[in-house]
Amino acid sequence: MNSHHGGRESSPPVEPFHTLCVLEFVTDAPQAAIEWMIAKIHAQRTAGGAELQAYSVVNRHNQEVILHIGAGTDRLLEAAELMQIKKEDSAGVLREITIAEISQFKKSGDLANFLTLAEKQQIILHELEKIRASDSDKHVPGYLKKKLYPGQSIVRKLLNDAVIHKLYPLHDRDVLKRLGEEWYNKVSKPQPIDDIRTYFGETIAMYFGFLGFYTMALIPPAILGLMYYFVAWQDINRLALFAVFNVVWATIFLQVWKRKASEFAFKWGTLDRVHFEDCRAAYFGKMGINKVTGRPEPVYPKWKRVLRFYCITIPIILSCLLFAVGVMLVYFWFQIEAEVYHAEWQTLWTKALVLVPSLLYSVAIVVMNSIYRKIAKALNDFENHRLQSAYDNHLIIKLVLFDFVNCFVVLFYIAFYMQDIPRLRSSLALLLIIQQVIGQIQESLLPYLMFRYKSNKMDKAEERRESLVDKDAKVDSDESSHVTDIISKEVRKQAEVEGEMETYEGTMDDYLEMFIQFGYVVLFSSAYPLAAVWAFINNVTEIRTDSFKLCKVFQRPFSQPTASIGAWQIAFQLMGIIAVMTNCALVALSLHNQGLLPKWDTADLVLLFVGGEHLVLALTQVLGAMVPDLPRTVRTEMARIEFQARQAWRNERSQAARTHRVKLRRAVSLLNATPISMPPLADSKVDGTTMQHRTTNV
Structure with a gap:
């Protein structure tokens, strides 16, 4: 397909065209499929299209077709109103955009820049995903075996079937450079959360807000853990107090964070916006009418989803959990064999051999977690959830359940079956430190090395291309007459460079990593008080490496609204409740094993555990109830806005x-x-x- 085809794809825009996002086809995509997709993007919404602008360019390095997609200001504002995007009006109040009252909003004098670039790109994605197959669309043109059914999201179908290779928004390099200088280049300064939100959207800003808040909250248990390590490691009374402090700290931390998240969401205008969700682009079913909105959307019977969950999902999840337990038992067999061998020979090599099973098991945990993530996502897709929030919550439940068993079952086995506190301490330290090191290598070093490799490869290809002067001049001449008057050479090169970057998969894995780390910190804190110290050191590094990856290594993700960390808040709270039980049980076992309660039998110890656990749980519940979810300033402002709305x-x-x-x-x-x-x-x-x-x- 020649680049000049893009010059004939749509009439010249009234205002200058700006590339907002890029859609990249696979190299061998049929011409019929490409033209069909372009026609769908151009078509009127009433005809099932997106009513957007699109121009095609051929990537000179890989020879695949790239679509530069944008939209006029009127089209973007119209979609922003339908998506209920909020902006600040002249009175300083966040409210939904309405075109009829656009003059009442701040920055309405410059409508071309009224919406941020992230909001424009979010709108483009929303409109592309709303392109659905009609009754006449039986299959993807050029692919007789890729069947379509009415109501299916075409863009999502082509992405899943590898007809579309990538879909990504373009960076604003000047803004990104300034953001990076204030973010990962200045370790001592707080993160520019509002700037992150403006550029990357609420979901990513909320994650980094949580990561920064959690890291600062780790300072008290880290300091106290260091004091206990050097002063009172074996003092059971002080360790019991440290365990109580940790579970109380976890409760206060999570409750105060909930308030902080509410402040973020209110300031960003998402506190009540996400209650009204469109169905997911990948949601499939027969086309029907939404009884609330009156809009057409797919309909899928609930009984089919429930049947899939109970008959397919649950058996597979249970099988994965049993496999994780089996791997743990194999690890213990090798560990005991290595210790017996070392006890017999007592050499430096046998001493090193004792560490090998723990190292291999730590690596096995990371590998199994990675494989299970793919299984969980496939099961979640198979269940066909209607809303993105429901999809995310079910995925979080699956991931949390498996990772909890995979990462912590060995510690529970050591603590309560073997009742070996020194082994528990060493195993927890090894698992925590090794997994954090592997995580940093896997998430930061490898993506950066891949980025450098691809960048060097593209630079060499560019040098070879420029050496072919005649051919290059011919191509540039051809493009200049049809494409370069709409899409500059710099933008086309930027699209090609960013197309080689890694795709950012979202914050799910990042939250899961923090969840597992939080478990290491609070579940067995009475056995290993230094866990908070290692977690704090890791998180300080994590903030900078994650921010660097987003700015330098990954493609720009699409902005997504959010009002909180979602189901992760519940997951962390459940971890805190389990931590109360495990720490109370550890203290009771330590009292018994150290002979401090010689006259107490098993029944007395159980009563001690139950009483202590109930007392600490009651304390955490009281503390949680004392801290309201919404700060007074937010409640007052919300009441004022409601009053003004009623008055209006x-x-x-x-x-x-x-x-x-x-x-x-x-x-x-x-x-x-x-x-x-x-x-x-x-x-x-x-x-x-x-x-x-x-x-x-x-």
Whole structure:
């Protein structure tokens, strides 16, 4: 496909075209499929299209077709109103955009820049995913075996079937450079959360807000853990106090974070926005009508989803959990064999051999977690959830369940079956440190090395291409007459470079990593108080490496709204409750094993555990209830906004009533002032009386 085809794909735009996102086809994509997709993007919404602008360019390095997609200002504003995007009005209040009242919003004098680049790109993605197959679309053109059914999201189908290779928004390099300088280049400064939100969207900003808040919250248990490590490691009374402190700290941390997340969401205008969700692009079913919105959307029977969950998902998940337990038992067999061998020979090599099973098991945990993530995502897709929030929550449950068993079952086995506290301490330290090192290598070093390799490869390819002067001149001449007047050479090169970057998979894995780390910190804190220290050191590095990856290594992700960390809040709270039980049980076992309660039998220890656990749980619940979810400032501002909305509604009703009364008075006055002439009629006699009809004024 020649680049000049892009010059004929849509009429010249009234305003200058700006590439907002890029859609990249696979190299061997049929011409028929490409033209069909372009036609769908251009088509009117009433005809099932997206009503967007698209121009095609051929990637000179890989020879695949790239679509540069954008939209005019009017189209973006119209979609922003339908998506209920909020902006600040002249009074400083966040409210939904309405085109009829656009002049009442700040920055409305420059409508081209009224929406941020992240909001524009979010709109483009939303409109592309709304392109659905019609009754006449039986299969993807050029692919007879890729069947379509009415209502299916075409873009999602082509992405899943590897017809579309990538779909990504372009970076704003100048803004990104300034953001990076204030973010990962300045370790001592707080993160610019509002700037992150403006550029990357609420979901990513919320994650980094949580990561920064959690890292700072780790300072008290880290300091106390260091003190206990050097002063009172074996003092059971002080360790019991440290365990109580840790679970109370976890409760306060999570409750205060909930308040902080509410502040973020209110400031960003997402606190009540995400309650109204469209169905997922990948959601499939027969086309029907949404009874709430009246809009057409797929409909899928709930009983089918429940059947898939109970008959397919649960058996597979249980099998994975059993496999994880089996791997743990194999690890213990090798560990015991290595220890027996070392006890027999007592050499430096055998001492090193004792560490090998733990190292291999730590690596096995990371590998199994990675494989299970793919299984969990496939099961979640198979269940066909309607809303993105429901999809995410079910995925979180699956990931949390498996990772919890995979990472912590060995520690529970050591603590409560073997009742070996020194082994528990060493195993927890090894698992925590090794997994954090592997995570940093896997998430930071490898993506960066891949990025450098691809960048060098592209630079060499560019040098070879530029050496072919005649060919290059011919291509540039061809493109200049059709494409470069719309899409500059710099933008086309930027799209090609960013197309080689890794795709950012979202914050799910990042939250899961923090969840597992949080478990290492609180579940067995009485056995290993230094866990918070290692977690703090890791997180300080994690903030900078994650921010560097987003700015330098990964493609720009699409902005997504959020009001909180979602189901992760519940997952962390459940971890805190389990931590109360495990720490109380550890303290009771330590008292028994150290002979501090010689006259207590098993029943007495159980009663001690239950009583202590209930007491600490009650304390955490009271502390949680004392801290309201919404700060007073947010509650006051929300009440003020609601009051203003009610007042505006009353004023509107009063104005409408006054207008109606004025119109009514004018109509009555006009009626009274207008003579109605009637022709004179002949005399008529009624009961012998002669009556003369006269002209009467009404």
